[in-house]
Amino acid sequence: MSLSAEERLSAARSLLQMVEEMIDGATIVDHRSRVVWFSAGQLALLGGVRLSDVVGQDIERVIPHSRLREVVETGQPQPLDIIQYGDTSLLVTRLPLRDETGTIIGAFAFALKNSIPHLRPIAERVHQLQSRLARMEQALSTTRSHRYTSEQILGASAAMREVGRLLRRAADVRSPVLLLGETGTGKEMIAHAIHAASGRVNRPFVAINVAAVPENLLEAEFFGVAPGAFTGAARQPRPGKFQIAHEGTLFLDEIGDMPLALQAKLLRALQDGEVEPVGSNQLARVDVRVIAATSRPLADMVRAGTFRQDLYYRLNVLSIRLPPLRERAGDIELLAGKFSERIAQSFAVAFRPLSRGALDLLEAHTWPGNVRELANVIEQAYVRSESDRIDAADIAAALGIEAEPSAAQTPPSTRLSDAVEDLERRMITDALRRCGNRQAAARALGISRSNLYAKMQRHGLGESGTG
Numbered sequence: 001m002s003l004s005a006e007e008r009l010s011a012a013r014s015l016l017q018m019v020e021e022m023i024d025g026a027t028i029v030d031h032r033s034r035v036v037w038f039s040a041g042q043l044a045l046l047g048g049v050r051l052s053d054v055v056g057q058d059i060e061r062v063i064p065h066s067r068l069r070e071v072v073e074t075g076q077p078q079p080l081d082i083i084q085y086g087d088t089s090l091l092v093t094r095l096p097l098r099d100e101t102g103t104i105i106g107a108f109a110f111a112l113k114n115s116i117p118h119l120r121p122i123a124e125r126v127h128q129l130q131s132r133l134a135r136m137e138q139a140l141s142t143t144r145s146h147r148y149t150s151e152q153i154l155g156a157s158a159a160m161r162e163v164g165r166l167l168r169r170a171a172d173v174r175s176p177v178l179l180l181g182e183t184g185t186g187k188e189m190i191a192h193a194i195h196a197a198s199g200r201v202n203r204p205f206v207a208i209n210v211a212a213v214p215e216n217l218l219e220a221e222f223f224g225v226a227p228g229a230f231t232g233a234a235r236q237p238r239p240g241k242f243q244i245a246h247e248g249t250l251f252l253d254e255i256g257d258m259p260l261a262l263q264a265k266l267l268r269a270l271q272d273g274e275v276e277p278v279g280s281n282q283l284a285r286v287d288v289r290v291i292a293a294t295s296r297p298l299a300d301m302v303r304a305g306t307f308r309q310d311l312y313y314r315l316n317v318l319s320i321r322l323p324p325l326r327e328r329a330g331d332i333e334l335l336a337g338k339f340s341e342r343i344a345q346s347f348a349v350a351f352r353p354l355s356r357g358a359l360d361l362l363e364a365h366t367w368p369g370n371v372r373e374l375a376n377v378i379e380q381a382y383v384r385s386e387s388d389r390i391d392a393a394d395i396a397a398a399l400g401i402e403a404e405p406s407a408a409q410t411p412p413s414t415r416l417s418d419a420v421e422d423l424e425r426r427m428i429t430d431a432l433r434r435c436g437n438r439q440a441a442a443r444a445l446g447i448s449r450s451n452l453y454a455k456m457q458r459h460g461l462g463e464s465g466t467g
């Protein structure tokens with residue numbers, strides 16, 4: 001015997017009423033994860049919002065860390081999750097809602113009243129583990145203190161001497177610094193050295209690479225997640241890099257890859273020294289010195305409307321341009337010699353000087369990967385041959401160009417893995433050239449932006465490697 005439509009409706013109504021009495025809060029979303037219904041308790045938990053004001057909105061707009069979309073999209077129930085709401089822990093169950101044919105039409109979440117006391121021992125254990133994890137994460141990022149000092153920055157050219165002068169200037173003031181330069185020109189190295197020479201040297205140096213973090217996680221990574229927020233197991237309360245870098249230096253690498261929406265929040269953090277953790281409406285004060293770096297043409301991006309002008313001005317108080325290696329061929333001999341010394345030391349073998357022919361080849365190269373590429377080439381020369389000096393043929397082979405005499409050239413590899421690597425590198429270079437930016441190139445290649453970035457790093461491809 002089946003129920004009539006009217007009976008089903010009234011059964012549903014009385015079920016919702018019963019749920020209202022037994023729970024702390026309940027939520028229903030539709031098949032696109034838009035709000036359909038909140039119980040009165042849930043509305044109260046949300047700070048007294050009115051149901052009519054939020055019906056039809058994406059659930060994350062109302063509850064930033066809701067995991068109901070996962071349930072709608074995967075159809076997988078989440079029978080037990082512990083979330084933190086203010087000082088209270090709640091035990092939450094999330095279930096998919098299906099129609100008669102089994103198609104997902106939405107999802108339902110509820111927190112049973114007084115369920116936590118029964119689970120107190122488990123909840124406490126989870127809580128302890130979370131705090132331990134947060135402490136360890138914090139320790140990990142702060143122990144990564146500065147790795148370089150200005151003495152390690154090599155270069156005797158006029159351009160590098162000017163970089164040295166600006167570096168000392170930057171260490172004396174606390175305004176933001178903008179480091180501009182192609183990949184591998186030493187931007188991160190300079191950022192470390194500024195911190196090491198500044199009054200903040202005994203406080204944390206914290207780095208974040210904007211291009212390497214998936215876009216939807218960036219805000220939490222920067223500003224943290226508030227303990228008061230509705231957080232699923234995947235996003236527990238934690239401090240952001242701004243909070244971790246308090247009283248120290250925050251290095252924002254690849255700032256040109258920052259999504260526009262987040263740029264406004266970053267500007268506020270820089271201007272007012274205040275950050276707003278995700279899921280919180282309270283501002284926290286931070287004292288952070290920001291050093292930003294990019295290999296992208298920021299000024300052009302401002303003109304194109306993809307980078308905020310006000311943020312650009314705020315960051316561009318003291319900018320340091322790192323010259324590409326091809327503009328300071330005079331430094332190549334010094335750098336190559338130093339790298340040869342370092343590699344000999346780390347491989348525990350005899351030092352190999354570079355022949356004049358080898359230096360001529362190095363000086364004629366255009367160095368799309370800059371100093372990083374030069375260091376790799378010298379290392380390859382050590383790996384490829386056992387001779388007691390580095391000759392033109394070793395350099396030519398490492399650079400993948402015609403060697404003279406040609407007999408010294410290494411034969412092309414027949415290994416499948418080398419061919420696959422080579423194809424991947426060429427496809428990435430090609431996509432970057434065709435699409436003009438990483439976002440579009442990642443889309444064209446069918447991979448995520450962060451995955452593309454990781455592959456570019458592996459192949460030594462920066463912006464300059466695109467052309």
Ligand SMILES: Nc1ncnc2c1ncn2[C@@H]1O[C@H](COP(=O)(O)OP(=O)(O)OP(=O)(O)O)[C@@H](O)[C@H]1O
Nearest residue numbers: 152153154155182183184185186187188189371372
């Ligand atoms: N002037 C320099 N003297 C000595 N080593 C250098 C110099 N410039 C760069 N390097 C070395 O080159 C490598 C790349 O430097 P770094 O990571 O600082 O470059 P980057 O500009 O931040 O690159 P990317 O934009 O790809 O992140 C590092 O191993 C660094 O030690």
